[in-house]
Amino acid sequence: MIALDPIQYYCQIPGVGHYASKKEFMENSIKIAQLSDAYGIVGSLSFFNHSVLDPWAVSSVIMQHTERHVPLIALQPYMYPPYTAAKLIQSFTYLYNRRIDLNMITGAVTGELQQTGGYIDHSSRYKKLHEYVQVLRLLLESDSPVSFKGDYYELNNLEFKPPLPDKQLFPRIFMSGSSEEGLETGLKAADFVVTHPGPLEHFKRHFSDKVQGSAVQSAIRIEIIARESAEEAWKVAHARYPGNRQGTIQLRMKKNSESSWQRTLAELAIASETYDGVFWMGGYMNGGIYSPVLVGDYEQVAAYLNEYYKLGVKAVLLGSMYSEEDFIHFSRVKEGISNPV
Secondary structure, rough: OOOOOOOOOEEOOOOHHHHHOHHHHHHHHHHHHHHHHOOOEEEEEEEEOOOOOOOOHHHHHHHHHOOOEEEEEEOOOOOOOOOHHHHHHHHHHHHHHHOOOEEEOOOOOOOOHHHHHHHHHHHHEEEEEHHHHHHHHHHHHOOOEEEEEEOOOEEEEEOOOOOOOOHHOOEEEEEEEHHHHHHHHHHHOOOOOEEOOOOOHHHHHHHHHHHHOOOOOEEEEEEEEEEEOHHHHHHHHHOOOOHHHHHHHHHHHHHHOOOOHHHHHHHHHOOOOEEOOOOOOOHHHHOOOOEEEEEEEEEHHHHHHHHHHHEEEEEEEEEEEOHHHHHEEEEEEHHHOOOOO
């Protein structure tokens, strides 16, 4: 079995629309998860929005074809009440003897929230999310009937049996900390607060300084394009995310987004396409992805990642690792990373 790294890495499962057929989607999703096992990556993020398959269903299939893969499932409160989510976690851990990690989301697409009749303002969504996590933890951790009364959820002497048998199987809870309300809620309720990071100085000033000293760990969501030479890496980056007029128009719109992380990334992209010679906003600028990209040779990217680790990052959600070639290149980057404290 491959040993896990001190930093916990997760890749991601593409949406069903990324592939031409159901067969191709399932084969590639399973392959990504199997590659994660082979290359010492904890698991993979399965997204939730109205255009993807249910992440629990997809994760169930993936777990049947892997030995230790841990799904990181995006959990939206209006999709599953806390009791339902707790029962799913209990069932998955029993069936597979494996942990299920959770990426708690409030939703960044106003239209989707309005379609479900569950639209509330940004601040209220995080208050509801905090209650949701409190109830979820009570259900999973308590060996006696649970009662809870909040503004959004209420339980009256609810029996939830059996509790999870092993603390090692308790989910790690991730939560976006990009907005002020998100960070405040994450520091109270999550195990990891996640952000789409800015370049190092920006990340330190706007995120890591606020998290340090808490019991909660920092996590970043980023893509990596690394090759033997920086020239080759930049050629791949520009070929993967070529400039286009539509992306430029959308970038201006993102600057006015309700989503705090969308606004922050848009402002960074408008100010400069590249920071520190490695941190690249081109993929985001061109509408290809929703995260920054680290571009360079293996040593450059490893050195830049290591600076994030010195600032307290303990988990990385990696974008666009869909082939064995991607995993091989990333393993070369990992070889150059010093062991973080």
